[in-house]
Amino acid sequence: MSLLICPFLIEIRYGGIKVAIIQFDWVVNGLPVQVQYDQKDIDNLWKPWIQSLEAKNGRTIVFLAAPPGAGKSTLLLLLEQLSNRVQGLGMDGFHYSNHYLETHTTQRKGKSLLLKSIKGGPETFDVDGLFEKISQMKSQDVLWPIYDRTIHDVIKDQIHVTKDIIIIEGNYLLLDQEPWNQLYPLCDTSVLLHEDLKVLKQRLIQRKIQGGLTKEEAIKFYEKSDKYNVNMVCAHSQSANLDVYIKNGRFYRIGQ
Numbered sequence: 001m002s003l004l005i006c007p008f009l010i011e012i013r014y015g016g017i018k019v020a021i022i023q024f025d026w027v028v029n030g031l032p033v034q035v036q037y038d039q040k041d042i043d044n045l046w047k048p049w050i051q052s053l054e055a056k057n058g059r060t061i062v063f064l065a066a067p068p069g070a071g072k073s074t075l076l077l078l079l080e081q082l083s084n085r086v087q088g089l090g091m092d093g094f095h096y097s098n099h100y101l102e103t104h105t106t107q108r109k110g111k112s113l114l115l116k117s118i119k120g121g122p123e124t125f126d127v128d129g130l131f132e133k134i135s136q137m138k139s140q141d142v143l144w145p146i147y148d149r150t151i152h153d154v155i156k157d158q159i160h161v162t163k164d165i166i167i168i169e170g171n172y173l174l175l176d177q178e179p180w181n182q183l184y185p186l187c188d189t190s191v192l193l194h195e196d197l198k199v200l201k202q203r204l205i206q207r208k209i210q211g212g213l214t215k216e217e218a219i220k221f222y223e224k225s226d227k228y229n230v231n232m233v234c235a236h237s238q239s240a241n242l243d244v245y246i247k248n249g250r251f252y253r254i255g256q
Helices: 039-054 072-082 098-103 127-137 197-210 215-236
Strands: 002-014 017-028 031-038 060-065 086-090 105-108 111-114 142-148 153-161 165-170 189-195 242-247 250-253
Touching: 017 039, 017 072, 031 039, 031 072, 039 072, 039 165, 039 250, 060 072, 072 086, 072 165, 086 142, 086 153, 127 142, 189 197, 197 215
Parallel strands: 060 165, 060 189, 086 165, 189 242
Antiparallel strands: 002 017, 017 031, 105 111, 142 153, 242 250
16 A cells, blocks of 8 residues: 655756656555656656557556566556556455465475465466456456555455556566466556666665564575565566666666
């Protein structure tokens, strides 16, 4: 769940050049987040892209994928601000329930792992349920589940999906491996964010520290869980209609 506080414009100088920055102060999943976007990126990339979606007829379903820590959730909030026809949804509501995670295992590199021990990994999501819900959404309004971080579990049927541009964000939406690859034909267009692995590592460790872990605990968690998930997304995501590389907070469209 996210709390949006109104943005404000600031101006900074790089090498004597004045740069317009839009700053948002948000609370995302219970944690305060300050996000800055270059006005040029909004005007030259995201606004035209949103306008291209608005030109389509009927309901348009967009997949926004990226490795953990790349800023999917905050970008989704920005995109919702650019059009009142956009509704953003997170994939986290399709985590398996804690009861399921505590009673089922998966195989990784010949080892049997309890799903709870790798919660957040691609094996810990109900992909079939996600496929069914998106399929329904293409022709009708639906109720969407959420992941409640106060109880650390899923709650069904919490968001009424009604708008005609639906952007779904998630780490694994574009994975080329089963069962995730069955989802790709359901989207009308897709976005994949890329960022330097070192930056992602630092950000994910800092996120855990902000959430209450010690630095040592945060590093251990990254090595045990986040690192695998980051590498999975980076190595096994299909090409998107819009590939964007993030560097120093700026967005660069790959291929142009």
